[in-house]
Structure formats: structure tokens, C-alpha cells
Amino acid sequence: MKFDAQSAAEPDVKRRGRQRSAEAFSAILSATCQLLEKKCLRDVTAEAIAQRSGVSKATIYKWWPNKNFVALDAFLMRMTRDVPTPDTGSAQKDFTEQLKSLVHFYVSPAGKLYCQFIAECQSNPAFLGVFRERFLQSRRNDVRVMWQRGIARGEIRSDVDGEIVLDLIYGPIIFRLLAGHGVLSDQQAEAIVEAVFRGIKA
Amino acid sequence: MKFDAQSAAEPDVKRRGRQRSAEAFSAILSATCQLLEKKCLRDVTAEAIAQRSGVSKATIYKWWPNKNFVALDAFLMRMTRDVPTPDTGSAQKDFTEQLKSLVHFYVSPAGKLYCQFIAECQSNPAFLGVFRERFLQSRRNDVRVMWQRGIARGEIRSDVDGEIVLDLIYGPIIFRLLAGHGVLSDQQAEAIVEAVFRGIKA
Amino acid sequence: MKFDAQSAAEPDVKRRGRQRSAEAFSAILSATCQLLEKKCLRDVTAEAIAQRSGVSKATIYKWWPNKNFVALDAFLMRMTRDVPTPDTGSAQKDFTEQLKSLVHFYVSPAGKLYCQFIAECQSNPAFLGVFRERFLQSRRNDVRVMWQRGIARGEIRSDVDGEIVLDLIYGPIIFRLLAGHGVLSDQQAEAIVEAVFRGIKA
Amino acid sequence: MKFDAQSAAEPDVKRRGRQRSAEAFSAILSATCQLLEKKCLRDVTAEAIAQRSGVSKATIYKWWPNKNFVALDAFLMRMTRDVPTPDTGSAQKDFTEQLKSLVHFYVSPAGKLYCQFIAECQSNPAFLGVFRERFLQSRRNDVRVMWQRGIARGEIRSDVDGEIVLDLIYGPIIFRLLAGHGVLSDQQAEAIVEAVFRGIKA
DNA sequence: CAATAATCGAGACGGTACGTCTTGTCTTGGC
DNA sequence: GCCAAGACAAGACGTACCGTCTCGATTATTG
Known part of the structure; x- marks a missing residue:
């Protein structure tokens, strides 16, 4: 298509x-x-x-x-590259930076539009297919690179499913964006990445 | 209303x-x-x-x-109480159990409907308000209890924002559900909770 | 219908x-x-x-x-009764009068519309059916009365098919109206009825 | 044009x-x-x-x-010359023959098409012009010859407007064709010509 | 033999009407 | 006073055809 x-x-x-x-x-x-x-x-x-x-x-x-x-x-x-794929030498920093710019993007009118695409997907399989292919995947590929670098540098455990981590990082943001509970800010972005990296176990 | x-x-x-x-x-x-x-x-x-x-x-x-x-x-x-709030004595187990049953719910026709409510919210602020109030919050209250128990028992770090943890656990599932990339299964639920608890840092 | x-x-x-x-x-x-x-x-x-x-x-x-x-x-x-059914005591006079008023009707904007209905009929069987039933027939019934009176009074040969005579009288008018060759006037109306009544044989 | x-x-x-x-x-x-x-x-x-x-x-x-x-x-x-201009020595016979073959033509698919041209004329003056010039007139010229022969031979009254007679003969056929009331057959053709020639007066 | 023209195919385009659909409101008579 | 039946205004939908247009390719005639 x-x-x-x-x-x-x-x-x-x-x-x-x-x-x-x-x-x-x-x-x-x-x-x-x-x-x-x-x-x-x-x-x-x-x-x-x-x-x-x-x-x-x-x-x-x-x-x-x-x-x-x-x-x-x-x-x-x-969607001019508002959300770059940084390379700071640290995976956590990379993700933090990326998530921050992502939050800015999502909060903008374009972010609202993004939500409406997801909404449309819920009752329109054809659109879902194209959206996933043209949008999610290309973006995910970008991020996967940061992930791989982190593993190569030994910063990230290699026994964790990469796909899950990506959802772990982006899912919360998107959820908040869609459901409108909870704030979206740089601070939240940092907290999320930090929690994901450190774990929440005492 | x-x-x-x-x-x-x-x-x-x-x-x-x-x-x-x-x-x-x-x-x-x-x-x-x-x-x-x-x-x-x-x-x-x-x-x-x-x-x-x-x-x-x-x-x-x-x-x-x-x-x-x-x-x-x-x-x-x-909506028969398909998603109970378990109390196993371990916060991680509680969350795992709860997330598993949540995954079952989301995958069911009712879950699809849930998605469509979220979709509707994107272009209907009035509906968003009611949906958030009648749905998200009541469910969130249930889960918050599990969270508090974990802290009380010293299983969870107390310096992490609870709201973020909740989104950390449910966000990825909902994201996958809405965007349709990635699978939804018991295994995924376990992996998510485990990753969140242990962190992904090497 | x-x-x-x-x-x-x-x-x-x-x-x-x-x-x-x-x-x-x-x-x-x-x-x-x-x-x-x-x-x-x-x-x-x-x-x-x-x-x-x-x-x-x-x-x-x-x-x-x-x-x-x-x-x-x-x-x-x-279509307020612009075209009455006269009763002068003479069939030829009746038809002449009626045809004159019909000519007036046809020459008016309403007459143009009538043509367009006939046009529509040519590529629309459903419309043709309704038009014939609602329009032609009711009008024809009116005229048939004049015809019968003429026969009863012995003014008209009884061995001629009545339907043909009706077409003989109205057909030429409608033909001229549709094809636009030839004039439409009182004089024409009189000439037609006279020709039909007397015949054209020497 | x-x-x-x-x-x-x-x-x-x-x-x-x-x-x-x-x-x-x-x-x-x-x-x-x-x-x-x-x-x-x-x-x-x-x-x-x-x-x-x-x-x-x-x-x-x-x-x-x-x-x-x-x-x-x-x-x-x-349009192969389906409708010849006969010359039997008698005007009434000529017209009868001609009208019979005309009826055959009109009843055929080509006849239906002819109707649709007339229909088109009703909302298309440019087409009307061409149609009249290229069609009606050429055909009418043919028939006028038969008419003149009849007069020359003294078979037809000379005080009748020739144009009206032509419409008197062809109008009814075309009217029936367009409006679809009444049959079209050899018998009808004969009856029409006979009625026109003899008149309908008792 | 090149330059010049006209024609042809393919098909994109602006315009415009179609008849269908759904929404949310309103009206009427029956219970 | 509530209901069913259902008429209604509003207005978007996606389709269809029209007649115009712009291409590049194909012929011919002319210089």
C-alpha cells in the first residue's frame, strides 16, 4: 500500500x-x-x-x-526531525534526551494529531496497518540503535527483551497523552528513564 | 454529570x-x-x-x-470484575498477577471496546472527562493499594513516584494494545513487571 | 407507485x-x-x-x-385546469377549442416542461410508467368524452379507432413541439382538426 | 457546424x-x-x-x-436506408407503405435511439439544431415528393397545408413511440393513413 | 534530411451533482 | 408524564461523469 x-x-x-x-x-x-x-x-x-x-x-x-x-x-x-536520535555516549542519557524531545513533540499540536491517528486505528484496520508501517516502525528503528549501543557498551543488561524496553519507555508517555491523567514534562521523562534503568526494587 | x-x-x-x-x-x-x-x-x-x-x-x-x-x-x-486486586504477600507477584489478568481482559472483546473509548476521548473532551473519572481512577485506586503494601513491606523503593510506576506497568500494555505492534501474553506481562522491578541497568 | x-x-x-x-x-x-x-x-x-x-x-x-x-x-x-374540456354541441368545435387551449399550454413554459418529461421517459422506464399513468391517461380520459359525444350525435364515423383519432389530433402538435419544426398557433390547431375531420382526399 | x-x-x-x-x-x-x-x-x-x-x-x-x-x-x-420512398402510383398507397416501413424502423433499436435524440434535443438547443437539419429535414424532403405527386395526380386536395399533413401522418406514430401508450404495427399505420385520407367525419 | 506541425495515447485535473448516511431535535398520538 | 414512532435539518460521505488540459510519441509535409 x-x-x-x-x-x-x-x-x-x-x-x-x-x-x-x-x-x-x-x-x-x-x-x-x-x-x-x-x-x-x-x-x-x-x-x-x-x-x-x-x-x-x-x-x-x-x-x-x-x-x-x-x-x-x-x-x-x-514531522521535520523534531525528535532526533541523540548519541551522548551513555544509553541512559540518550534515552533521557530522546524522551524529553519526544515529550515536547507530543505536547505540541502535532502530538494531539498523533493521538487522533491512534484513535482512528481503533476502528480502521487498514489505517492501522499503514500507520504502523509508516510511522511506528520507522521511529522504532531509530531508537533501536540507541538500545544496541547501550548493550554494546555494556550499560544495559542483555537478558532483557529490547522490544519490551522500548514499550516500557514510550508506553507510559503515550498512555498519559491519550488518557490525559498525569502530567507530561521533562521531569517526568527523566523519572521514567531513571526508573526503567535502575528498577524500582528496593 | x-x-x-x-x-x-x-x-x-x-x-x-x-x-x-x-x-x-x-x-x-x-x-x-x-x-x-x-x-x-x-x-x-x-x-x-x-x-x-x-x-x-x-x-x-x-x-x-x-x-x-x-x-x-x-x-x-x-464488566464483571475480571481484574481482581490480588494480595499474595509480594508486591512483584501482586503486580504480575494483576497484569496477567489485565492482559486477558484487554485481549478480549471488552478490551477492544476499552480501546475504542480511549479513541473516542481523543476527539471528545466531555467523554474523556467521564471516562477518566469513572474508569481510570477507580481502577487506579485499586492498584495503588498494592503499591502501598509493597512500600510498607519495604519491597519497593520509596523515592520513586508511584504514579509513574503505575504508568510504567500499564502504559506498555495499553500502548501495545492500541498500536498493535508486539504481542500481549502472560509472558510479556511477567517480563514487564520483572524489568520494572529489577531495572534494566547491567 | x-x-x-x-x-x-x-x-x-x-x-x-x-x-x-x-x-x-x-x-x-x-x-x-x-x-x-x-x-x-x-x-x-x-x-x-x-x-x-x-x-x-x-x-x-x-x-x-x-x-x-x-x-x-x-x-x-x-397544472390548474388550463386546458378545459369544452362542450359546444359539436365535436369538431369541441376538439378545435380544446386543441387551441392545448396549444397555448404547450407553448407556455409548462409546455417546455412537459417536453422534458417526455425526454426523461426515454431513458427512465420507471418515470415513463408514472408519467403515463398520472398524466397521459387522465388527460386522455377527458378527451375521450368529447369523442363519445360526437359519435352519439352521429357526427363522427363509428368505424374509426378512437385511440387513433386522439393521436391523430394530439400527435402532430406534440411532434412539432418536440422537434421544433413548424409553428404552433390557433390557426394550426384549426387546420389540424379540420383536416382530420374532413380528410385530405380530393 | x-x-x-x-x-x-x-x-x-x-x-x-x-x-x-x-x-x-x-x-x-x-x-x-x-x-x-x-x-x-x-x-x-x-x-x-x-x-x-x-x-x-x-x-x-x-x-x-x-x-x-x-x-x-x-x-x-x-442507418441503412430502411425507409425507402415508394412510388406505387397512388399517394395513399405510397404513404401507407412508407409509414409501415417507418414503423418497423421506429420499433427497432435504432428507433429507440432516435427517440433519445429527440429527448436530448429538449435540453440541448445546439443538438436540436443539428438534429433537425441533418435528420428531420432530409427525411421530410423525401416525403414531400410523395405528397407533390399525389397533388399532381389530383388525389389530394390542394387546399390543405402540406406541412400539416406530414405531421398528421408522422406525428401520431412518434407520439406513440415516445409516450409508449398504444401499439405500433402495420395495422395502425394503415389505419392512420386511411383516416387521414378519408377524414373522420361521418 | 531536418524542422515543423498536427494527431494520437494516456491520463491528471477542477467542477459539480448524485443519492446515502448518521446525528440530534422535534412532534404527535397512545398508554 | 413518559413513551413509540417517525419526520426533519444539517451536512459529510465517496462515486461518477464531464470536458479541459498537459504530456510524450508518432507521422507527415515542407523547406
């Missing part, structure tokens, strides 16, 4: 016929971004995207199955 | 006119349950609930703000 | 529930009439009718299969 | 550049014919014609204003 930037960026295979309009493509995405800043995903309509971008609805539906996937692409496009 | 069992159970204050029909009330909830077994929350319509329960839509809207709250009540009604 | 005035006027069988809104009903029809005065049937959209009448599209589609049937009802409603 | 066979047959004025493709031309017309055998004019789309003929939509729109005119040309191409 691929309804997106890639297929537009699909390179030099010049097909016959009129070429896909890059203007339309980016107009759609940027209109979507603008709208998502004001309303939540569910309240942004395909019609509004079409109108604001000066594009016809048919063009949208030609390239994306529906507005959710448009929003996903818009999100990916805008 | 109160759209629910309570207001039905509201006692003997005999109002003038025809009394509220207990049949209608429970018919609505049980119809909702049946429908939710087949379709996801978003796809269950208020109309379908009305039709299946032999109740008019007006009656539904009279007692609940909308179908989501109906579903919430239906969920509460059905 | 019956999507129309009748079913609204359907009398005293007071059904439970909210009654059909007479305002909505007549607002739809009158809005349709107004629109049809400006645009041709094909260019009048269901959306425009809804907007102009202050009624929702759903209400329109609830009572009529589509805008064509709305227009048909609107047409019937407005 | 000229969107058609003629302009293709347009002779030797060799223009610069690539010549118009005769294959494309006839492929379009024959694809149109095939489609019109299955669906009615309104339901045959320009896209379908393009696809079936292996021609691009642009090519169609280059040579015809729209699909209706394509169909018109397709119709003309196929």
Missing part, C-alpha cells in the same frame, strides 16, 4: 500522459496541515481540504483512500 | 405521570452490548440501538447525551 | 409519530416550480430544490425517488 | 503534419454503436466510448462537441 509522497516522488519513470501535479499534491498536504491546526482530525472534512487547497475532491480521492491518509502524509511531511 | 445506572436507581421520589420504564433502560444497554459484539463503537449507530431494543431514539437521547455514553454504561454493567 | 400529493393528502389514517410536514411538502413543490421557470429540468438539482425550499435533501429523497418525480408532482399541482 | 463524416471525408486539402487517423474515426463510431445496443444514450459515457474504441477521450472531443454528436454520426453511418 502506498498513497503518498513516495508515489509522487516516484522518480524518473516518465509515464505517458499528463504528469501528476506537484502543486496539487503539496497544496493538499499543506491545506490539510492548516486545517488540522484548527480542528481535530474527525472534524476536518475532505470537502474542506479540497476547497482550501483549490483542488477537486476527485483528485484527493484519486491519490488517497480518504482524508485520514491525507492527514497521515501531511503529518509525515511536516 | 450523570447519565446512567445511578439516575435509574434514583430512589422512590415518585414523580407525577408515567414512571421511567426499567425495561426500556435495560433493553437499551443489552441491545448495545449485543451490537458492540459485532461492530465497533463507531459503527454502532444510535438508530440501531433504538431499533434493536425496541425503544425510540428520543428515549435514548433523553437519558444519555449520545451513544458513546450508552456504550460506557453498557460496558460498566457487563 | 405513489410518491406524491396523494400520499400526503392520504386522509385520516393518523399514524403515530410526527406527522408529515405539509409546509415542507408544499415548499418543495413550489421551490421546484420556481426553479423550473429559470432552468430546464436537467439543470435543476436536488440540492437547489432543498436549499431554496429550506428543506433537507433527505426529506426530498424520503418522499420522492428523485427530482424528476418531484417536478412531476410540481407540474401536476400547478 | 460540422462534426462528422463529412469533415473526415473532406477531400485532398492535405494539411501539414500528421493526418487524421481513419482507424480512430471508425473505431469511435463502431464502439459507440456497440455500446448503444446495450445501454441508452444517456448511460453511454464518453469514457466508455474512448475505452472500447482504444481511443483517447481527447480525440473524441477534438472531432465532436460531445458524445451525443458522436452517437448522431454513428446513427447516420448505420
